[in-house]
Amino acid sequence: MLINHPILGPRDAAEFVYKGDAMLIHRPDWQADDALAQFTDYGYLRDNPAGLHRELWFHEQGDRSWLVVTRNTTTHEITKVELARDVARAEGRSR
Amino acid sequence: MHYSGFKVIKEALTGHRGWGPAWRDATPKAQYDYVIIGGGGHGLATAYYLAKEFKQARIAVLEKGWIGGGNVGRNTTIIRSNYLLDGNEPFYEFSLKLWEGLEQELNYNAMVSQRGILNLIHSDAQRDAFIRRGNAMLLNGADAELLSTAQIVERYPFLNVNNARFPIKGGLAQHRGGTVRHDAVAWGYARAADRRGVDIIQNCEVTGFRIENGTCKGVETSRGFIGAGKVASCVAGSSSRLMEKAGMRLPIESHVLQAFVSEGLKPLLPGVITFGAGHFYCSQSDKGGLVFGGDLDGYNSYAQRGNLPVVEDVCEGGMAIFPNLGRARLLRMWGGIMDMSMDGSPIIDRTHIDGLYFNGGWCYGGFKATPASGYAYAHLLATDTPHKTATAYRFDRFATGHMIDEKGMGNQPNLH
Ligand SMILES: Cc1cc2nc3c(=O)[nH]c(=O)nc-3n(C[C@H](O)[C@H](O)[C@H](O)COP(=O)(O)OP(=O)(O)OC[C@H]3O[C@@H](n4cnc5c(N)ncnc54)[C@H](O)[C@@H]3O)c2cc1C
Numbered sequence: 001m002l003i004n005h006p007i008l009g010p011r012d013a014a015e016f017v018y019k020g021d022a023m024l025i026h027r028p029d030w031q032a033d034d035a036l037a038q039f040t041d042y043g044y045l046r047d048n049p050a051g052l053h054r055e056l057w058f059h060e061q062g063d064r065s066w067l068v069v070t071r072n073t074t075t076h077e078i079t080k081v082e083l084a085r086d087v088a089r090a091e092g093r094s095r
Numbered sequence: 096m097h098y099s100g101f102k103v104i105k106e107a108l109t110g111h112r113g114w115g116p117a118w119r120d121a122t123p124k125a126q127y128d129y130v131i132i133g134g135g136g137h138g139l140a141t142a143y144y145l146a147k148e149f150k151q152a153r154i155a156v157l158e159k160g161w162i163g164g165g166n167v168g169r170n171t172t173i174i175r176s177n178y179l180l181d182g183n184e185p186f187y188e189f190s191l192k193l194w195e196g197l198e199q200e201l202n203y204n205a206m207v208s209q210r211g212i213l214n215l216i217h218s219d220a221q222r223d224a225f226i227r228r229g230n231a232m233l234l235n236g237a238d239a240e241l242l243s244t245a246q247i248v249e250r251y252p253f254l255n256v257n258n259a260r261f262p263i264k265g266g267l268a269q270h271r272g273g274t275v276r277h278d279a280v281a282w283g284y285a286r287a288a289d290r291r292g293v294d295i296i297q298n299c300e301v302t303g304f305r306i307e308n309g310t311c312k313g314v315e316t317s318r319g320f321i322g323a324g325k326v327a328s329c330v331a332g333s334s335s336r337l338m339e340k341a342g343m344r345l346p347i348e349s350h351v352l353q354a355f356v357s358e359g360l361k362p363l364l365p366g367v368i369t370f371g372a373g374h375f376y377c378s379q380s381d382k383g384g385l386v387f388g389g390d391l392d393g394y395n396s397y398a399q400r401g402n403l404p405v406v407e408d409v410c411e412g413g414m415a416i417f418p419n420l421g422r423a424r425l426l427r428m429w430g431g432i433m434d435m436s437m438d439g440s441p442i443i444d445r446t447h448i449d450g451l452y453f454n455g456g457w458c459y460g461g462f463k464a465t466p467a468s469g470y471a472y473a474h475l476l477a478t479d480t481p482h483k484t485a486t487a488y489r490f491d492r493f494a495t496g497h498m499i500d501e502k503g504m505g506n507q508p509n510l511h
Contacts, residue, residue: 001402012404013394013402013404014404018393018394018509019507020348020395020507020508020509021348021395040493040494041344043437043493043506044346044437044493044494044506045344045345045346046335046344046345046346046347046348047335047339047344048335048336048344048345048347048348048349048395049335049336050336050349050397053395055394055395071394073349073395073396073397073398074397074398075398076396076398076402
């Protein structure tokens, strides 16, 4: 698989470390009333779809940026690659 | 029809005209007491033990393709009970005991071969860890023996014991471990279940559940609605896809694991060797092919095929420990979809929906579990209580902090 890095261009997927579902960007609020339930969900439950999947890849053997890759889990075809930083910012996360 | 040596001779002399199909091609009935979804090893074993040990009931196994076309026909056939943790070891040892009596039990030659499994040791720390594991196995009634390098070389003279990075410093052996002909496990359970009246229905995909007031009444299938007193999901790598139709999210990711077989060679490797540090394990099939594998590809996949970096990685690992492997040509490679759970251990439990049960999360170790998984799942279905060896395999263990994490990797499924 080739991952078309937004800054570096096409890179071999073997340079990256796979983390999992991109929903992991959304760490729950630890002060919420139902924080325990939210963290159980966040830590342990996954959609695990057959088809399009947005997922986190870390360019460990490259520029060490986190990417959000949209990939089809039934064909391995990659249709979109974004910097995780941009995705998080667009969703109102600036920290 | 009972299989026996006498029957083989009789058929040989009469032109093999009297064999007949090993199981009926059943058409679905409108209603069953138990509907088991998934005709892999676990689903078929569940049906068999349910029919035999627990209930005289109307039972069906629904399989979307053909039985044995999933992971049960794709794995590298290793059986063992060399686990560390209390939640696991009694269960896998129960399974190994069932393997030991399986062929007589099923009247089917599954080629159960207790040729032994050896886990290699490369450092003092690893030796300590394996001694601890071996003791845990002994405490649970399994067998385990710590071997020296000399003992290993005696049995496996071709191993490279002086690898610069991973010299072999010993090994943990389980002599009762070994291999089983994987397809024969599916066929043997199918035939034995069929003989006890279980309907095995192939080309029948479950497409949804009929759930009324929190109770599951049956399943929608590609061959129409089938009513059921109890519905039992048992679809391994497809678990999330199926349970999503009941509105459930699971502590599971689906990953592809590849396996490889070389051209047929003369007998070379008498047992099973695992080189965990190099991400490689190997055995030799009775046809002579070296059957080997290594790590997951590592990303979510339902494709049943992997990519080349892992092929390279596995072959490098093999060459490091087993240099003469380089002389053999790779014949075939393939992939299967693993139901990787968040702690690397399985789930056999009820769901929050009455009448709907779940068995899955087997990761890449579910083949060896087939008999015990079937037995324990049948026990749960029949009695609504977990089997005594499977009490830890609960859904709520993630919420309550009772993970069964053999490798201590945490909630990162691709590392288990
Ligand atoms: C390459 C590889 C190597 C492995 N090596 C080992 C090993 O050495 N030792 C070991 O112990 N384990 C090993 N495993 C793991 C083991 O194969 C699995 O854990 C085990 O087979 C899973 O249980 P099963 O046999 O019931 O699954 P499967 O055979 O996959 O059965 C599930 C069935 O459900 C069916 N299904 C799915 N969705 C539906 C639906 N909607 N409706 C109807 N039917 C459906 C599928 O078609 C399939 O036949 C390996 C796996 C792979 C892929």
